Amino acid sequence: PMRTPKSLKIAETQARFIAVDWESLGYNITRCHTFNVTICYSYQRAATNQSSRLSLANQSGRASGCLEMDPKAPRHVVGDLPPNTNVSLKMILTNPEGRKESDETIIQTQEDVPGPVPGEFVRATPSEDKITLQWKEPLEPNGVITQYEISYSGVQSFDPSVVLLRPPLLVSLPWNSSVHSFTQLQPGTTYQFQIRASTSKGFGLPSTLNVTTNISAPTLEEYEGSEASLNETASTITVLLKPAQAKGAPVSAYQIVVRELSPHRARREAGVAGECFREPVSFQNAASTGLPFYFAAELPPRNLQEPMAFTVGDNKTYQGFWNAPLAPRKNYNIYFQAVSRVEKESKTQCLKLAFKGATEEPEVVPDPAKQTDQVVKIAGISSAVLVFIVLVLLAFLLLKKRRSYYSYSYYLKLAKKRKDAIGTTRQEMTHMVNSMDRSYAEQNTLHAEEPLSVGFMDTHTFSNRLPNEPLVPTAVLGGPLCSCYTDENHTAAAAENSRLLDIPRYHCEGTESPYQTGQLHPAIRVADLLQHINLMKTSDSYGFKEEYESFFEGQSASWDAAKKEQNRTKNRYGNIIAYDHSRVILQPMEDDPSSDYINANYIDVSGDAASSSIGERGYQRPSHYIATQGPVHETVYDFWRMIWQEQSACIVMVTNLVEVGRATSAPAQRLQSVIMSQILQQGDQVKCYKYWPDDAEVYGDFKVTFVEVEPLAEYVVRTFTLERRGFNEVREVKQFHFTGWPDHGVPYHATGLLSFIRRVKISNPPTAGPIVVHCSAGAGRTGCYIVIDIMLDMAEREGVVDIYNCVKALRSRRINMVQTEEQYIFIHDAILEACLCGETAIPVCEFKAAYYDMIRIDSQSNSSHLKDEFQTLNSVTPQPQPEDCSIALLPRNHEKNRFMDNLPPDRCLPFLITIDGESSNYINAALMDSYRQPAAFIVTQHPLPNTVKDFWRLVYDYGCTSIVMLNEIDLAQVKLNITSTFHKISIFTDTNFSCTIHVS
Structure with a gap:
């Protein structure tokens, strides 16, 4: 070209492109009819993770490129530019003889609406009535941020009484804001927040976040004076229960807690807020651990929709908690709690309802005129007691022969064995055994007018248990079915042995029954099941052994x-x-x-x-x-x-x-x-006998037709149709074969x-x-x-x-x-x-949503459901014991194991069948099920030099056609090992098969 072109002319500037023009290029400038016009640009890239269509980008963050222009086009545009950025432009004129460049022109693109606030940088901190949001500037500000706008509204609530906000409320915040607190929110309510930024060009796209406020504890109505206490007896107190007001979540349960007071503890006013008891403790657990409080009852909300009277100490069971009679000579505080539970969150509100004071027995002044008669009565009673003791001894001998004991006896033995095992002192052991004796033996009580119950149904009469009756049968000696009566004379003696309370003893008189029935086996709360099973499995499952052997064996009814x-x-x-x-x-x-x-x-x-509860409980x-x-x-x-x-x-x-x-x-x-x-x-x-057909078969006047089969690893589902001659009906019957x-x-x-x-x-x-x-x-x-x-x-x-x-x-x-x-x-x-x-199966259509929910980190526990589930899996998976891997631990098999801490259990071993000299049939491998096929996989270690032969025996014996290798190895070493051992492998067979090896 003859000379350098003059500077570019800027025809139009927008946020993402610049239109340019230049002087007319005649022959006097180009000096050739063939020439090219190129526009080159460059700019400093902003720190963003946005992908660009620019042709070049270097490590310093600068982006540049060149565009060939058509000199005859009416408009020349440099596009794909970032907003609010200084762009350097220059024109290059080229002909076959050389090139000339114009001066550099710098122009700034206009602003654009900003990108969204990055959702991964939005943090929410909820409380009961407040949510604090923190955020960062958009990764693509596209200009100068002038303000933020946040809209929020309630979308759902655990509490159905909450009125959700409609329409959304708006909050405008200055450009330099990065945190804001939203107050006066409803507890237990999910709010949807939409946050967006603005430049001079307007607002960008919003980022959406759902946040749930914490639930609040239910509100309990205050009591005036002694309004809560209605009536007292020596072993009970009747209190007034009022329903609580839900706050953020429905009330899940009402709990009545009894706390024993030390004699010097001052009496406090009832009806005011008091200390709450978070962890449920049954009467039995409190007695065995020495805790001064226990849960006497738990009531579902449907049972307390209006104020009602409740008797503490009525000797009944509520939701697995035994409401034991109170000790007459002890002081108690009675607490009332309302609990709301939502997912992993639980809130409790409590107050002290009443004070139950000790009851002093009136002093009895003997009448001299009746002393003689009393002496005679005492003599008669003493004789009767001696006869009774002899009968009890005889019954005990019979009991021992039949290997049937009081159900609490094995707890007694367990306590002694556990105490001996950890080497505690004789005094500690005696104290624990006495406590265990009282806590379990004294459950053997029923009101005189209440019938016996064996939990689900009476063994002989099959009569329904009333919903409010305890799930504990009455203990008996030998075989008689007992009726019970109260002996108040034992109360004083028992007072010295109980850590929590004294209760009246009950003695039994009864009639003959075909076999031994009731023993003391109360229902176990699900929350206590793990502890109960661990206790029963101590000392080589002694508790289970005693419990199982107490069942009657053999015929118990006519046939x-x-x-x-x-x-x-x-x-x-x-x-x-x-x-x-x-x-x-x-x-x-x-x-x-x-x-x-x-x-x-x-x-x-x-x-x-018939009972109304039968329809409710399927x-x-x-x-x-x-x-x-x-x-x-x-x-x-x-x-x-x-x-x-x-x-x-x-x-x-x-x-x-x-x-x-x-x-x-x-x-x-x-x-x-x-x-x-x-x-x-x-x-x-x-x-x-195989009672079903593979196709169709007639059995008498019935025709059974096979429809389909669904084989799975551990069970098979077969579907049949069933028809009967003379009936115009076809029924579907499914057989589930485990x-x-x-x-x-x-x-x-x-x-x-x-x-x-x-x-x-x-x-x-x-x-x-x-x-x-x-x-x-x-x-x-x-x-x-x-x-x-x-x-x-x-x-x-x-x-x-x-x-x-x-x-x-x-x-x-x-x-x-x-x-x-x-x-x-x-x-x-x-x-x-x-x-x-629980149920861990996830429908395929819901897996994506379920997965993201499982990996979400809980802000309170700082853990995910996936991590919690894996920890649960580890806790329920028993560790293999030496006796489980006895074959792998045989001395002759030691050299066949790569790692001695990774051995296959005996129950999963694929024994080698092909005979090879004196070689054993063991290989370090385990059979594994797939979803539909049992033993679909064989999982094994990478072969050792001395087990390569066994490895190929395994492949042959079990017809394996694919080998999946998931580890990296030294190919040279493998070739050496295979070469050195290949001549030792010999399988004599007329059958050939192929095997594919997949390496990952």
Whole structure:
């Protein structure tokens, strides 16, 4: 070119582009008909994470680029520029002979609306009536920030009485603000905040944040003077309870707390706010730990909608808390609490209701005229007492022979063993044992007019327990069923031994019963279940052993129908047959009166009498289950008759058709069953006849048609249609077959069984008949399933579990339900796992939202739900013990383990089957289930040089076609190891297969 072009002309400036122009370029300037015009620009990039379409960007933060321009175009634009930025422009004129550059022109782009305030930098600090927000300037200010605007409104509240704000309120803040507090908010309410920034061009997009204020404690109404105290007796006090006013969340529960006062403690005025008791403590726990207070009752809000009188010390149980009688010669403060609970937050408001003073017994002045008669009476009473003591001794000997003890005796022994184990002094041990003796023995009390109860139903009369009666049966000696009366003479002696209170003793007189019934086994609060199980498992599960052995073993009712000669072939086992009073009676067939018999029993959970509570508690429906044996060949037709007659829609099968007679464990058992059945056949036992078809089959006048099957790792769901000749009706019946129960013992984990129970529960139509449950005998595993199902519902709806009395109730309906101590312990572990872990399955469509909720950090606990759930998983996963890995720990197998702290349990071992000289059948590997397939994976260590041969034996024996390797290795070393050991690997077979190795 002839000369340098003159400076650029700026035609238009906007926030994100600049339009330029230049002088006319004639031949006298370009000196050639062929030339190019280029506009180059550069600017300093702001500190932002915004991606740009600029062509160049260096580490110093400057951005630059060049644009080819069409000289003939009417408009020349440099675009994609950041707002409010100084841009340097220059023009370059180029022809084949060279180039000339114009002077640099600097122009500033205009401002634009700002970007959003970064949500990750918005912090909220809530309290009950205030939320403080902190934020940072937008990452893309696009100019000078002039102000912030925050709008907020209530979107939802835990308290239905709260009036949500409509429309949103606006707050304008100056440019230099980064924090603001919003006051006079409602507790327990979620507010939506939208914050946005503004420049001279206007407001940018808002950032939205939802924040929930903390809930407040409910407000309790104040009492005037002694208004709260209505009436007193020696062992009770009646108080007035008034409902609380919710504040931010509905009232979850009302609690009555009793605190024993030391003699020198001054009496305080009742009806004023007092100290609150956050952690619930039952009377039993308070007695064993020496705490001066206990929770006498917990009432649901629906029970206190209006002021009502409540008697403290009425000897009843409320939501698992025993309202024990008060000691006449002790002083107490009575507290009333209202609790609101929302998610992980709990707030409590309390006040002291009343003071219960000690009651002094009036001094009795003897009448000399009656002393002679009293001497005679005393002599007679003494003789009667001696006779009574002899009878008690005889009863005790009989009790000892039958291995049946007071239920609190094992707590006594546990206390002694635990004290001996930790080496405490004799005085401490004596004090604890005495305290435990009182706290458990004195629960053996009922009012004289109250009937006996065994929790779910009376073992003999099957009468319903009233909702306000305690879930504790009366203790008995030997076998008589007792009625109770109060002996006030023992109160004075007992006063010296109780740490919390004295209560009247109750003595029993009774009539004969078929077998021993009540012992002291109160319901356990879900919150206390972990502590209870740990206590029972000490000293080699001594508590469970004593408790299980207190169950009556054997026949406890008549079974005349089952013993008839024509029905003998209908029983799989001669000692597990149906009681007459609870058996399922089939509609008899013509000319065959014995055709009404099937080895099956109704399992009631509520008793015979109709009650309004039965409709409210689904798990207390009468005849909710039928427990039966696994059908034999002769009873398949009777089985389908029962399904049709009872209108059952679900069959639960907790056995396999054939189980091997040796102890093989899941999941190894389920994979090896096919392999081992070719080797071990002598010990196989037929547990159940296959009573369902693979396609369609006719059983008498019934046609059963297979519809579909859904195989899963630990259970199979089969769907059938059931038709009967002469009936224009087709019914759907689902069979839930749990295959994860090992041939011997119980499942190692309850997770699969709990998932199985939930699946059955949601699949059973509400209008269907009883759920039919069977294993082989219809007693052991069947009892476990039914007890767990009942207890899960009870825990959810009442907050307590009553496993002991539930098993006892089931045994009154069918012989020996829950057959082993191991099964009894497994029931406790399963319910504990369900209570600790809950339902963890997440629908696929909800997984994204659930995941983000799980990883969200809670501002109060500074932890996420995901972390809490993982910690719970660690707490419920037992650590393998040496006896669990006995095969891996054999001396001959030591060299086959890469790490001695990472050994496979015996129950999961994939034993090597291919014979290779004298080499053992062990490899450090474990079988793992997938969702749908048992033993779908084999997890193993990276082979050692001396186990490469075993590794390929494993691949061959189990037909593995894919190997996934997840570790990095030295390829040269691997090649050396494989080369050095390859000549030792020899598998003699006519079968060839391929295997793909995937390396990650």
